[in-house]
Amino acid sequence: MKLRLSLVALCLTIALSGCTSSGGGSSATAPNQTADPGKPATTASTKDTLVVGQDTDAGTLDPQKQGKMPDMNILSNMFDTLVTRDADNKLAPALATEWKALDDTTWEFKLREGVKFHNGEPFNADAVKFSIDRLNNPDTKSPIAELKTVKEVQVVDAKTVKIITDGPDPILPNKMVLFGGVIVPPQYIKEKGDDNFAKNPVGTGPFKFVSWQKDSQVVMEANADYWQGAPKLKKLTFKIIPNASNMSAAIRTGEIDIAAGIKPDVALQLKGQQDVKVVSNPGIRTFYISLDTTQEALAKKEVRQALNYAIDVNTIIKTVLDGHAARAATLVPKENFGYDAAVTPYEYNLDKAKQLLAQAGYAQGLTLTLDADNLEASNVQAIAAMLEKAGVKVQLNLMDSKTLTANITAKKASAMYYIGNTGWTMDAMSNFQSYLRSDRRYNRWANPEVDRLIDEEEKSIDPQKRQAAISKLQGILKDEAPFIYLYQINGIYGMRNNVEWKPNPIGLLNMYKASFK
Secondary structure (H helix, E strand, O other), rough: OOHHHHHHHHHHHHHHHHOOOOOOOOOOOOOOOOOOOOOOOOOOOOEEEEEEOOOOOOOOOOOOOOOOOHHHHHHOOOOEHHHHHHHHOEEEEEEEEEEEEEEOEEEEEEEEEEEEEOOOOOOOOOHHHHHHHHOOOHHHHOOOOOOOOOOEEEEEEOEEEEEEEEOOOHHHHHHHOHHHHHHHOOOHHHHHHHHHHOOOOOOOEEEEHHHHHHOEEEEEEEEOOOOOOOOOOOOEEEEEEOOOOHHHHHHHHHOOOEEEEOOOHHHHHHOOOEEEEHHHHHOOEEEEEEEOOOOOOOOOEEEEEEHHOOOOHHHHOOOOOOEEEEOOOOOOOOEEOOOOOOOOOOOOOHHHHHHHHHHOOOOEEEEEEEEEEEHHHHHHHHHHHHHOOOEEEEEEEEOOOOHHHHHHHHOOOOEEEEEEOOOOEEEEEEEHHOOOOOOOOOOOOOOOOHHHHHHHHHHHHHHHHHHHHHHHHHHHHHHHHHHHEEEEEEEEEEEEEEEEEEOOOOOOOOOOOOOOO
């Protein structure tokens, strides 16, 4: 969909003049108000089912045949992983109690004893080997690629496994926190088959599967024998609500208790609503614009730098995003390993942008096309209007997320595309791996020194060597500007006032510790 930018610029001006609001910061809590007299009061003694609203259903309930956060949000409540993260987002024991690198290609994991799957099947080293072997078996057709470095899983004894990789994998434990680390029941799958498992999942997690109505809801019940202790909730339901207006209405009326992943405009609607609070939690999903440096104008560093100087990112955060984001200097969010605070963001400098464009031979301006998800229209319209002030006319090409992803993968995307990346391993390797090295699937910029540094940080298990390489990479990224660096967005949640739950930077909706006041 092509948009005329003169109209966009006018709309942006109007929007910015009316967007500022008192307290437009990271969170707001509605004052306690008298309950609706037409509805019975809900107390902690009677409320034992938590209903979580998210906009996308799981594609499957087989945790090894999915690779998206909406699926993992649901499945993380029924399945455990080998490793987890604590309240400070540090790696912490889960089904594995400890781990260590024996050499550059061998990791040893010690496993928790006494854990059982929901069907009574024991968790042990055989289950770990079965799970990783199944994940990497081509017949499984898993989209999860994190453990492709694994060459072999050796069972040492019932509570010890060795994982052998085909080369150094410094963040293997990090990869065991989500998708790659899920453990599935060998006997159940062998007896019942993959198709049955995908519809009737059995894990070791805090909740047991009850039912699934596709595109409607997934219902679970508490696992009273959970190894960490039974959840405080009796039941947990994920309700699928694709429409933002319906999500807003559902949290206001109490149909759901948590509205997950809401946009800033919905958060504004919920401020001050009876019995509802808005929780804005720092997140690691980082947005930027990829630039195709093989195209004539974008092949020039001065043009790429000019694009970065031309965008007033702080104003976009304050207005369009209502403060629910933080400025990003490169591709690495500040919570991830490797982040270097010495690499500072581009300042907003319109004169500098125009000067660099003229220096590159574009004193009269240029025209570029920008692809984006149509759900991000407000953000990219603001960006386009700012670029136009510098003399860069932007043709916006909005589409659904599936089309955008397909075009990017097929290398059919425009000269610029707007994208966000959740480096859920919380290591800069995840932010870099698909984009920077010249042979990677999303690369649009070749640099031999970057290739060398990527090899260094990916193939060393020494944290200091890795940090040094990652810091150098961030310095090069800022100077060469193969991307337009924007912001890392907060996770925003609408929550009923009687709900107790703390979000995490990854945005995972694990409800084991959730409760009602």
